[in-house]
Amino acid sequence: MKYRLVKARPLRLLVAAGVVSGLALTACGGGDSTNGVRAEVPDDWDAVVEAAKEEGTVQLYFSIGQDVIDNLSEGFKSKYPEIDVEVYRSTGGSATLIERMENDMAAESWVADVVDLAAPLWLEDALDRGIVATDVDVPHAEGWDPEYWKDGTMVLMPTVLCVAYNTDLVDPDEVPTSWEEMADSRWADRMAIFEPRPDTDSHTNLYQLYLEEFGEDFITDITELDPRVWDNANSLAESVAAGESAIGPAFTHKAEDLKKNGAPLDYVILEPAPTFMNTTFVASDAPHPNAARVFLDYALSEDGQRAIAGEGRGNSLLDIPDAIENPEEMYLPDIHETAENYDLIMDLLGRSG
Amino acid sequence: MSEVKSPDVALTRSLRGRLESHRWPVVVFVIVAGFIAFSVVAPSVGIFGNSFFESGSGLTLRWYRETLTSPGVLSATLNTAMVVVGATTIALVSGVVLAWLVSRTDIPFARVLTIVPVMPLFFPPVVGAVAWVLLLAPEVGLINEFLRAVTGGAVGPVNIYNVWGVTWVVGIYITPYVYLMIANAFQQYDGAYEEAARTAGVSTLTVLTRITIPLLRPAIMAGAMLAFITALAQFSIPAIIGKTGDVDVYTTLIYDMLRSYPRQLDSAAVLSSIMVIVTMGVLWYQRRLLRRSSRFVTMSGKGLRRTRLSLGSWRWPLFVGIVLYVLITVVLPAFALLNVSVRRHWSATLSLEGVTLDNFTWLTDGFNLATESMLNSGRLSVIGATIGMLLSVLIAYTVVRSRLKGRSVLDYLATFPSAVPATVLGAGLLMIYLGPPIALYGSNVLLLIAYVAHFLPQGTRTATAAFHQISPEMDEASYVCGASWPTTFRRIAVPLIGPIVAGGWLFLFVLMSRELSASVLIASPSTPVVSVVILDLWGNGSVPQLAAVSMVVLVLSAILTMVVQRVGNRGGAR
CATH class of the missing domain: 1.10.3720.10 (MetI-like)
Known part of the structure; x- marks a missing residue:
């Protein structure tokens, strides 16, 4: 099989794809970091926590869903009431977040303490430029598989793509059992799809899967079904819930959320499931370096992961009982190859881009 | 001496x-x-x-050569031209007719109706765009649901996700801009010529087309120019509706270029410069028109006559027309938003349950x-x-x-x-x-x-x-x-x-x-x-x-x- 399958060790390929090469380059220092002055971080963890309370604030730059951020912040605040959580959640996902960080850097007013985003190409670059604090060590990192937690970069949560369908519009026997069925003629004028993105995330990963497993004609077949095209999987899911389309790829956490809100929607996880590992790191110029570490530590803890993924809110790499079940096989393509295919995919979809 | x-x-x-x-x-x-x-x-x-x-x-000139020959830019050029021309036409016709009806004619409740032309301004364009998706989405748009119930069709019939959809919504939301530009001119010019024409037995339509519009040409042209520029610079409506319809215009393309990583600053600069040049051309033309407008001044220190033209038997049908205008541009979009604002997810249901x-x-x-x-x-x-x-x-x-x-x-x-x-x-x-x-x-x-x-x-x-x-x-x-x-x-x-x-x-x-x-x-x-x-x-x-x-x-x-x-x-x- 041409595509890469990963079983329960999803980060390995991401690492193989280049993150680690960036880490290696910057392991010994901050590169051309932004503000220059770095606050003291004590060696002793209790002292870090005390210093974090002193700092009193942690500024998050996150691209994940608002509900996940809210839960995580609330959980954190109940554990550390002395530390206020300031959140910037970007419009337009990681692209806007990157734009914001680049602006902050150019303005010489870096404000982010903890960053979460889905942009592996930028992250490689960020590691080269010393934007990521690679010397972070927190207690809860102990419990984590080193594949998911490496030199200050953690996978906060895997974002898993499933296929969501409107239960009023799709008969039970129509529900697809493999990705191959997504180009079936029964979805003509009934399906929604999303555009791939140049900065490679789970949107693009789905098309990379199609290319690798079924070839270019498969995407052309989908185009010929005249699907409704969205630029975002979340808007797409909402439109399937409304009945605007019968079926379409969506994130598991969004599908669960809609289900919980009574939408006539269900979803099926098709294997291998295109997955994206949102990466979280402490900024090397974090104005509140101690609070940033305490926050990251909380995010790695079971409490933190429960806040993120519990009660069916999302997927987790820890064993959280009521989290959304992870797929058997996570599909994580090579990020550079995927990025190179962006134009081809847009072309096959007949999108002007 | x-x-x-x-x-x-x-x-x-x-x-x-x-x-x-x-x-x-x-x-x-x-x-x-x-x-x-x-x-x-x-x-x-x-x-x-x-x-x-x-x-x-x-x-x-490399950036110009490369940018302007890319297929995405070519289709965006065509889309931009269609949206700008279409929306300007919609806005100009509605703006002029509304201004004339509410300020120069004996339409019923004229004083109350002066609020009508600016009502679409209640909607920020980004909100308006979403509201129209809720109304005209082919499957679950409320208007489409209604039309299907009446005609018995299976799908549609109207699809908002194309260049016409973008044009329609842009047109609606720039109409108030045209109206505000020309309304004062309509309200404040001296009605003596109209009165004279009416006394001589000229019909209302002829008065409008032969006297009112020519007299107010500078204001109307200025309104058209403003509509053109506003439509050209419109971002949020194509950003919401156009994305799904694959209708990129210059603004959305520039925005995407600036947001991509790495930034395509050069291409964005090329498109921006073109927009600036086109807009400057329009402004230059507008200025030329306004420069010659002194001969149109009809407001003076003397008291001005503001009699209203009689619409005769058209009075009530035109009133109904204005009510429909409000229904389409304001009431329906507001209702669509209200309906979804009390739901747990986007839904076309109108039921009170849940x-x-x-x-x-x-x-x-x-x-x-x-x-x-x-x-x-x-x-x-x-x-x-x-x-x-x-x-x-x-x-x-x-x-x-x-x-x-x-x-x-x-x-x-x-x-x-x-x-x-x-x-x-x-x-x-x-x-x-x-x-x-x-x-x-x-x-x-x-x-x-x-x-x-x-x-x-x-x-x-x-x-x-x-x-x-x-x-x-x-x-x-x-x-x-x-x-x-x-x-x-x-x-x-x-x-x-x-x-x-x-x-x-x-x-x-x-x-x-x-x-x-x-x-x-x-x-x-x-x-x-x-x-x-x-x-x-x-x-x-x-x-x-x-x-x-x-x-x-x-x-x-x-x-x-x-x-x-x-x-x-x-x-x-x-």
Whole structure:
């Protein structure tokens, strides 16, 4: 099989794809970091926590869903009431977040303490430029598989793509059992799809899967079904819930959320499931370096992961009982190859881009 | 022999002195020139330079060659042309007809109806775009559901996700801009010619087409130009509807180019420069028309006749037409939003079952970015509109009334920002004022500068149109009585144009409170604005929450619009 399958060790390929090469380059220092002055971080963890309370604030730059951020912040605040959580959640996902960080850097007013985003190409670059604090060590990192937690970069949560369908519009026997069925003629004028993105995330990963497993004609077949095209999987899911389309790829956490809100929607996880590992790191110029570490530590803890993924809110790499079940096989393509295919995919979809 | 001045000669000299005094106009000139240079010229020069410059090889046309031959840009060029021409036509026809009906005819409830043409302004375009998706989505759009129930069809029949959908929604939401531009001219011109024609037995339609429209041609053309420029710079509607329909226009393409990683600054600069050049051409044409408009002045110090034309048997059918207009442009979109705002997910159901207020309580639920952004947008818009209108009136007064040599330069300067689309302005401001020596990023000041600069032309145009409608003889009378420039400005000019200025303030407030294209680039985490939050909610697929925020924005701006409209009307009646 041409595509890469990963079983329960999803980060390995991401690492193989280049993150680690960036880490290696910057392991010994901050590169051309932004503000220059770095606050003291004590060696002793209790002292870090005390210093974090002193700092009193942690500024998050996150691209994940608002509900996940809210839960995580609330959980954190109940554990550390002395530390206020300031959140910037970007419009337009990681692209806007990157734009914001680049602006902050150019303005010489870096404000982010903890960053979460889905942009592996930028992250490689960020590691080269010393934007990521690679010397972070927190207690809860102990419990984590080193594949998911490496030199200050953690996978906060895997974002898993499933296929969501409107239960009023799709008969039970129509529900697809493999990705191959997504180009079936029964979805003509009934399906929604999303555009791939140049900065490679789970949107693009789905098309990379199609290319690798079924070839270019498969995407052309989908185009010929005249699907409704969205630029975002979340808007797409909402439109399937409304009945605007019968079926379409969506994130598991969004599908669960809609289900919980009574939408006539269900979803099926098709294997291998295109997955994206949102990466979280402490900024090397974090104005509140101690609070940033305490926050990251909380995010790695079971409490933190429960806040993120519990009660069916999302997927987790820890064993959280009521989290959304992870797929058997996570599909994580090579990020550079995927990025190179962006134009081809847009072309096959007949999108002007 | 000593010279003895006669009192007459002394008075004449003193009068000429006041008429030709340059002190105050020069102060206005310097303030405006400094502000425009800082806020618009410097950023645009940066962007323009980028389109012609390649590091290493200096001046180049490479970016133009590469950008303009790419298929995406070619289709965006076609889309942009279609949207601009189509939307301008829709806005011009509706704007002129509405202005004429509510201010010149005996349509029933005319006074109440004066609010109708500005009602679509209750909707920020980003909200309007979402509302129309809720109405015209092919499967679950409420209008489509209704049409299918009537016709028995299986799908559609209307699909909003194409260039026509974008054109339609842009057309609806720029109509008030055209109306506001021409309404004052309609209200304030002397009806003597119309009356004479009617007395001679000419039909109402002929009066409209042969007398009213030709007389008001400068105002109507100015309205058309404004519609053209506004449609060209429109970002949020194509960003919401066009994405799904694969209808990219220049603004959305520029935005995507600036957001991609790495940034395609060169291509964005090329498209921006083209937009600037096209817009400048339109502005130049508008100026040429307005320059010849002195012969159209029909408002004077004498009392003006404002009789209303009789519509005869068309009175009620046209009234029904206006009611339908309100239904389509305001009531239906508002209803679609309201319906979704009380649901847990986007749904076309109208059933009362499962209705919830959760999305509204969410707004007051502790810390809420949506609520905070509304407060910040409100604050920015009040300050911005006040500064903007004050500057506008000073500029207009100097340009129209003073004899300052460089006054036409001042006029050019004040209209220059409208040649720069907000997306480009935002990018340019960021580029220049991001870091030292003048670091403004992350503060409300940068947003305020962008808002005042970007909407200054609109304010100035309103104020200029107002001064054009007042004959200079009133100023001259003031000077004859011995008043100074500031006194004349305050006692004569301001009261005469007061109602128009109030309308202009409203105009700026609503424009600023919904600004998205520049804000999305320069608003920082500490300075959230509501339109950006709404776009964010759309991208998140949080349609019910979006609808709840939109309902609040809608109600607030509706109240405000009506209050200011009332103030304006009272001023007009004085």
